[in-house]
Amino acid sequence: MQIVILKDSASVAEYGANIFIKQLKKKADSVLGLATGSTPVSLYQSLIAANKAKQISFKAVTTFNLDEYLGLEGTHPQSYRYFMNEQLFEHIDIDKSKTFVPPGDAANPLEACQAYEEKIKSAGGIDIQLLGIGRNGHIGFNEPSSGLMSRTRVKTLTKATIEDNARFFKEDEYQPHLSITMGIGTILDAKKVVLLATGENKADAILATVEGALTAACPASALQLHQDAVLVIDEAAASKLSDKDFYKHIEAENQKLMARLGL
Numbered sequence: 579m580q581i582v583i584l585k586d587s588a589s590v591a592e593y594g595a596n597i598f599i600k601q602l603k604k605k606a607d608s609v610l611g612l613a614t615g616s617t618p619v620s621l622y623q624s625l626i627a628a629n630k631a632k633q634i635s636f637k638a639v640t641t642f643n644l645d646e647y648l649g650l651e652g653t654h655p656q657s658y659r660y661f662m663n664e665q666l667f668e669h670i671d672i673d674k675s676k677t678f679v680p681p682g683d684a685a686n687p688l689e690a691c692q693a694y695e696e697k698i699k700s701a702g703g704i705d706i707q708l709l710g711i712g713r714n715g716h717i718g719f720n721e722p723s724s725g726l727m728s729r730t731r732v733k734t735l736t737k738a739t740i741e742d743n744a745r746f747f748k749e750d751e752y753q754p755h756l757s758i759t760m761g762i763g764t765i766l767d768a769k770k771v772v773l774l775a776t777g778e779n780k781a782d783a784i785l786a787t788v789e790g791a792l793t794a795a796c797p798a799s800a801l802q803l804h805q806d807a808v809l810v811i812d813e814a815a816a817s818k819l820s821d822k823d824f825y826k827h828i829e830a831e832n833q834k835l836m837a838r839l840g841l
């Protein structure tokens with residue numbers, strides 16, 4: 579796991595965006611795995627700016643989002659499809675028919691999960707998967723106790739996640755308790771995984787992910803198994819790590835090596 583500790587959330591977004599910009603320059607028809615939540619919003623703004631400045635194009639790109647609320651149509655303002663349209667897709671030169679979000683309004687969600695897996699496979703697999711992290715260590719909507727090899731499926735949200743996400747819903751608005759989410763196995767199949775975390779309320783989850791045991795109790799700990807997982811976190815999210823200075827030292831050495839190799 580590559581651990582990059584930066585001073586604040588703006589630096590995290592910029593570093594994360596640069597990984598995606600580099601990927602799109604290298605492979606114009608990349609398959610991107612995308613995420614929702616407040617953490618990736620600034621990264622999306624940087625990608626929009628890079629697209630407007632003609633540094634990168636999304637014309638040949640395909641995207642797959644991690645998850646969606648079950649029971650919300652894509653036109654619902656709290657749906658993740660709506661979020662993606664608003665925060666990214668409507669501002670870039672992407673072909674919307676190549677942007678996929680699990681269908682929250684599927685008549686048969688079980689079949690829809692299977693179809694989503696097949697769609698990812700037929701697109702050639704995900705080149706880079708962007709992730710945020712929940713306070714309880716969830717990735718996508720893979721809550722604690724999720725199978726480490728799980729595939730796209732229906733998941734019940736924990737009380738903690740429902741409470742954390744309640745801020746997006748109006749007081750009397752229906753808030754789903756179920757979701758469709760890529761599984762942990764689906765996420766691990768991505769060629770590269772980039773997890774962003776900022777703020778002190780993510781510090782316990784980051785500690786469990788980096789220095790804790792590989793366990794379904796912290797779904798993000800499964801990234802310990804990935805060959806190319808990058809954690810981009812700010813000082814606050816890194817504040818509980820015991821080996822923080824060591825990770826900074828490794829990253830400085832890593833940067834020197836990359837510069838020497840011209841990468």
Ligand SMILES: N[C@@H]1[C@@H](O)[C@H](O)[C@@H](COP(=O)(O)O)O[C@@H]1O
Binds near residue numbers: 644645709710711719
């Ligand atoms: N399903 C999403 C996750 O994919 C996201 O990582 C998490 C954290 O969100 P935030 O970035 O707002 O803290 O929220 C939701 O539960």
